[in-house]
Amino acid sequence: MKRFRKVYLEISNICNLNCSFCPKTRRKPKIMEREEFSYLIEKLRPWTDYLYFHIMGEPLCHPNVEEFLSLAGNAGFKVIITTNGTLLEEGGERLLEADGLHKINISLHAFEANDMTMPFDKYLEGCFSFGRQAEGKKIVVYRLWNGGGADRQNGYIKKCIEEYFPGIWKREPRGMVIGNKVFLEYGDKFDWPDLSATDTGKKVSCYGLRDQIGVLCDGTVVPCCLDHDGDIPLGNLFEEDMEDILNSKRARDIYDGFMSGEGREELCRRCGFAKMRFGK
Numbered sequence: 001m002k003r004f005r006k007v008y009l010e011i012s013n014i015c016n017l018n019c020s021f022c023p024k025t026r027r028k029p030k031i032m033e034r035e036e037f038s039y040l041i042e043k044l045r046p047w048t049d050y051l052y053f054h055i056m057g058e059p060l061c062h063p064n065v066e067e068f069l070s071l072a073g074n075a076g077f078k079v080i081i082t083t084n085g086t087l088l089e090e091g092g093e094r095l096l097e098a099d100g101l102h103k104i105n106i107s108l109h110a111f112e113a114n115d116m117t118m119p120f121d122k123y124l125e126g127c128f129s130f131g132r133q134a135e136g137k138k139i140v141v142y143r144l145w146n147g148g149g150a151d152r153q154n155g156y157i158k159k160c161i162e163e164y165f166p167g168i169w170k171r172e173p174r175g176m177v178i179g180n181k182v183f184l185e186y187g188d189k190f191d192w193p194d195l196s197a198t199d200t201g202k203k204v205s206c207y208g209l210r211d212q213i214g215v216l217c218d219g220t221v222v223p224c225c226l227d228h229d230g231d232i233p234l235g236n237l238f239e240e241d242m243e244d245i246l247n248s249k250r251a252r253d254i255y256d257g258f259m260s261g262e263g264r265e266e267l268c269r270r271c272g273f274a275k276m277r278f279g280k
Helices: 034-044 065-074 088-096 108-112 120-134 154-164 242-246 249-259 272-278
Strands: 006-009 050-052 078-083 101-107 139-147 170-172 175-179 182-188 212-215 220-222
Touching (some): 006 034, 034 065, 065 078, 088 120, 101 108, 101 120, 108 120, 108 139, 120 139, 120 154, 139 154, 242 249
Parallel strands (some): 006 050, 006 212, 050 078, 078 101, 101 139, 139 182
């Protein structure tokens, strides 16, 4: 059993949209090079079987994403991609041929972007046509994580999905099974962790460093997938081994804190997701 259920490996922090729910990043724009990616997956291989090509950025914007999928697959990883869906129409068929791709999450709430150049119906058509092509081959999860936010279009989106995936849908705790390996998932809008947000107190629960960890595109290791600015750098995989990073005093303190339900970092005490998911 490997230490982490999943590792978030950010192959790029560059995105083609400007969505209202996204916190963006102050970090310098970067696209991971092939040599960097190959080096990092070798370092990550003992720690997880599942790689998520995401923290910030749109992974399908990366010019080598298909090659990265192949390299990761050959290294024994199952890869999960989270995408805004705008590039599926032109590159979706090639994605389905990638052995390394295990699952793709499509954030349908990307319609909130104020710079989407394609018509809304064309965007939805590309997302749902991809799902039909992928049905039974790859896991596809359509996400509407905008409950209580800009969710005015959700009813129309659901109506469109029903045209592509007719039949009886099966209810699950977080959404619906709408096809063979195809899911519709609901969630409430949440506030990303931010050092300028209100400190909600030390009582914090989180999966960070317990079942997941993040690696930014410059090799910086962070405790979880929501540390979009690298505010809690634990070390750098281009300079250190993961074991040494995880055994550092800061990493051990964070882990011990979460195990006892305590957030010992300021950022963790200012995380809207942790408050929403675990604070009830």
